[in-house]
Amino acid sequence: MASTELARGRPRPRPLSPHLLIYKFTITMVMSIMHRITGFGLYVGVLLLAWFLIAASTDAVAFSWFTAFIDSIIGRLVLFGFTWALFNHMLGGIRHFLWDAGYALDAPAREQLTWATTIAALVLTVVTWAIGYAVR
């Protein structure tokens, strides 16, 4: 069959692997995607750290612009998102270290571990902000 198609000069379409979205979503899959997205978010978020440090190194006026942004609703939402992305990516990284070391690779364990790190990241984010509002 292939030889007749080759003889006609028209190659048979190559087989394609099924696309990502054909599969059922699992927590390990979703959090793997979230790990990349939060990593991307932190990459952009480091601009905020640079702004903070440059403003602090400049003078009180430059620093007041930074604190005015961070104190605004948008600034707080961005910082809250940054906090969650940091903890989610941090705990996701620890999850990958555990898998690399050979732990929690079985079907129930890997799902439980992924749920645990996901929930722990949310809890750490909320606790950090609670401490932040308490000490402020």
Add this chain to the structure above:
Amino acid sequence: MSGKAGGLRTPLTRVRFLGSSLKGTSEAWTIHVTGLANVVLGLYFVWLILDLLHMDYNGVRATLGRPIPAILLLAFILSGIVHMEIGMRSIIVDYVDGHPRAWALIANTCFAAILALACVYATLRISFT
């Protein structure tokens, strides 16, 4: 190994320099070591920011200008930015092809380098001025 005569590679892929760059292991090792460092330094960073929250400008400067916060902050900046540069490189090579890939990789390296220099410069300036 690349380009060895009698290997599995075709002559065309050898001519096009396709295949392994032989840098993968070192890059994987670096992203793991910086990732581990970022766990510790990142937790310290969160603690440091919480500590700075109630301070005014002079308090923030005085705290960041002390040796231990400054050194740990510099370590976090360098470890974090090396980590994110490699991470973004893997995102780029997954989703971008051809000439845009080359430009994206160049932009990634330049962005990371400028950001690292800016953060290090500012941190040192807080300590020394």
